[in-house]
Amino acid sequence: MPTRRSFLLSSAAATAALPLAAQSAPVLPAPIAALSNRSHEAVPITLAERQRRVDRARELMKQQKIAAIAITGGTSLVYFTGIRSGVSERMFAWILPASGAPYIVCPAFEEARMTEQLSQMPDGAHTRIYTWNEDEDPYALLVAHIPGPGPLALDERVPFVYADRLAKAAPSRTIVSGIPVTAGCRAIKSSAELAIMQLANNITLSCYKAAYESGHPGMTTAEFTALVSKGFAQCGVSGAISCQTGEWSALPHGSIKPQVIRENQIVLIDDGCVLEGYVSDISRTFVYGKASDRQKKIFDVVHAAQAAALSAAKVGAPCHVVDDAARKIVTDAGFGPDYKTFSHRLGHGIGMDGHEWPYLVRGNNQPLEVGMCFSDEPGIYLPGEFGVRLEDDWHMAAQGGVMFTPTSSSLEHPFD
Known part of the structure; x- marks a missing residue:
C-alpha cells in the first residue's frame, strides 16, 4: 500500500524526469510574457566610431593645451577603447597624448590580456604597453612616457590616490581636470x-x-x-x-x-x-x-x-x-x-x-x-x-x- 512518504518520493522522481525548463520556468503575467528579446536589434559601436572619438579628444586637448589625458577604469575607458576594467589599488591606465600613439600602463600579469584587446582599440596597432611589477612604481612609469611639456589631464573618475601619486611623480607637470575632454566628447551623441x-x-x-x-x-x-x-x-x-x-x-x-x-x-x-x-x-x-x-x-x-x-x-x-x-x-x-x-x-x-x-x-x-x-x-x-x-x-x-x-x-x- 502506498504511503505518504513513497508518494512524495515518486512525485519528486517524476518531477526530476521533466525537462529542466519545465521544472523551473516561471509563470509570468500575460503582459510580461508577451514581451520579446529586442537586444539583438541594437547595433554595437564600431571601431571606426571609437577612432573618431579619439580624434575628437585630441582636438580638444590641443585647444586646451593639454599634453596627455590619463583614463583609468570606468565609463570613459569603455567609451574610447572598449576596454572594461575596474579600479583597484593596482594602477591601470590608458594614456592618450595630444600628439603621438596612445599607451597603456598596467601590471605585468595583465600584459597578455591587454595585448589581445589591442586589435579592438583605436590606434591599437601603434599602442605600446608598459608594465610594472608589484614592487615597482607605476606612476613614475606613466609620467616618464608623456611626450613633450604641458599639463596631464585626468578623467574625473580617476581615484584621488592615483592623482596624488601622479602629482608627486611629476612635480614639474601640472595636473588638470580632463572633464573638458571627456565630457566634450561624450556630451555629443552620434x-x-x-x-x-x-x-x-x-x-x-x-x-x-x-x-x-x-x-x-x-x-x-x-x-x-x-x-x-x-x-x-x-x-x-x-x-x-x-x-x-x-x-x-x-x-x-x-x-x-x-x-x-x-x-x-x-x-x-x-x-x-x-x-x-x-x-x-x-x-x-x-x-x-x-x-x-x-x-x-x-x-x-x-x-x-x-x-x-x-x-x-x-x-x-x-x-x-x-x-x-x-x-x-x-x-x-x-x-x-x-x-x-x-x-x-x-x-x-x-x-x-x-x-x-x-x-x-x-x-x-x-x-x-x-x-x-x-x-x-x-x-x-x-x-x-x-x-x-x-x-x-x-x-x-x-x-x-x-x-x-x-x-x-x-x-x-x-x-x-
Missing part, C-alpha cells in the same frame, strides 16, 4: 548612440507598461519592481527600478520602508535599462483606481512643466533656460518659489552613465548643442501627502528638443 538610446527607451517604456498592466492594489512595491525586472529579462536587457507609493512618493529618491500599493494612491516608478552600455531613465506616476482632484491638479502642473522645458530647448540656448521654463510653470501654479516643492534640477545629461555632463540647472550657461541628450523630469513633492514626477529622455536636434518616448497622458491612463 547617430549610432542615439539609435541605441532610442531602443533602450522603447524597451523601458514597454516593460513599464507591461508591469502596470500586471500590477494591482495590494501588491508590495518590491513585487512591482520584480515585474519590471522580469520584463527587462524578457527583453534581453538588465536594469533597475524603484517604486514608491503614497506618502513615500514625496521623497524624490524614495524610502527603504516596505510599502503596499493601495487603490487611488499615487505610485511613482523610476530608472531604466542598460543596452550596449547605454542607459535609459524614465519615471511614471499613476494610480490604480480613481485619482483625486488634488492629485490630478499636481499631475497637470508637472505635465505642463515637462512640456515647457522641452519647448525651451533651442540650439545655442544656455542649459539653464530649460530648468527656468519648467520652474516658472511650477511657481506660477503656486508651488514655488525655487526648490520649495520642485526640489531638484530639471534634468541631467544621459548616455553611458545615468547622470553625466551637462546638467539642466540654474546657472549653467553651457550652450545646448545638437546631439546632447538629457532627462526632462520636473516634479512636485508634498511631504506627508504624495509626489508626482514625469521623466522622459530627449535629445537636442536642429529643430529643437525631441523626446525618445511618448509622454504620460494622465494618472489613470499613464501609457495611453
Whole structure:
C-alpha cells in the first residue's frame, strides 16, 4: 500500500524526469510574457566610431593645451577603447597624448590580456604597453612616457590616490581636470548612440507598461519592481527600478520602508535599462483606481512643466533656460518659489552613465548643442501627502528638443 512518504518520493522522481525548463520556468503575467528579446536589434559601436572619438579628444586637448589625458577604469575607458576594467589599488591606465600613439600602463600579469584587446582599440596597432611589477612604481612609469611639456589631464573618475601619486611623480607637470575632454566628447551623441538610446527607451517604456498592466492594489512595491525586472529579462536587457507609493512618493529618491500599493494612491516608478552600455531613465506616476482632484491638479502642473522645458530647448540656448521654463510653470501654479516643492534640477545629461555632463540647472550657461541628450523630469513633492514626477529622455536636434518616448497622458491612463 502506498504511503505518504513513497508518494512524495515518486512525485519528486517524476518531477526530476521533466525537462529542466519545465521544472523551473516561471509563470509570468500575460503582459510580461508577451514581451520579446529586442537586444539583438541594437547595433554595437564600431571601431571606426571609437577612432573618431579619439580624434575628437585630441582636438580638444590641443585647444586646451593639454599634453596627455590619463583614463583609468570606468565609463570613459569603455567609451574610447572598449576596454572594461575596474579600479583597484593596482594602477591601470590608458594614456592618450595630444600628439603621438596612445599607451597603456598596467601590471605585468595583465600584459597578455591587454595585448589581445589591442586589435579592438583605436590606434591599437601603434599602442605600446608598459608594465610594472608589484614592487615597482607605476606612476613614475606613466609620467616618464608623456611626450613633450604641458599639463596631464585626468578623467574625473580617476581615484584621488592615483592623482596624488601622479602629482608627486611629476612635480614639474601640472595636473588638470580632463572633464573638458571627456565630457566634450561624450556630451555629443552620434547617430549610432542615439539609435541605441532610442531602443533602450522603447524597451523601458514597454516593460513599464507591461508591469502596470500586471500590477494591482495590494501588491508590495518590491513585487512591482520584480515585474519590471522580469520584463527587462524578457527583453534581453538588465536594469533597475524603484517604486514608491503614497506618502513615500514625496521623497524624490524614495524610502527603504516596505510599502503596499493601495487603490487611488499615487505610485511613482523610476530608472531604466542598460543596452550596449547605454542607459535609459524614465519615471511614471499613476494610480490604480480613481485619482483625486488634488492629485490630478499636481499631475497637470508637472505635465505642463515637462512640456515647457522641452519647448525651451533651442540650439545655442544656455542649459539653464530649460530648468527656468519648467520652474516658472511650477511657481506660477503656486508651488514655488525655487526648490520649495520642485526640489531638484530639471534634468541631467544621459548616455553611458545615468547622470553625466551637462546638467539642466540654474546657472549653467553651457550652450545646448545638437546631439546632447538629457532627462526632462520636473516634479512636485508634498511631504506627508504624495509626489508626482514625469521623466522622459530627449535629445537636442536642429529643430529643437525631441523626446525618445511618448509622454504620460494622465494618472489613470499613464501609457495611453
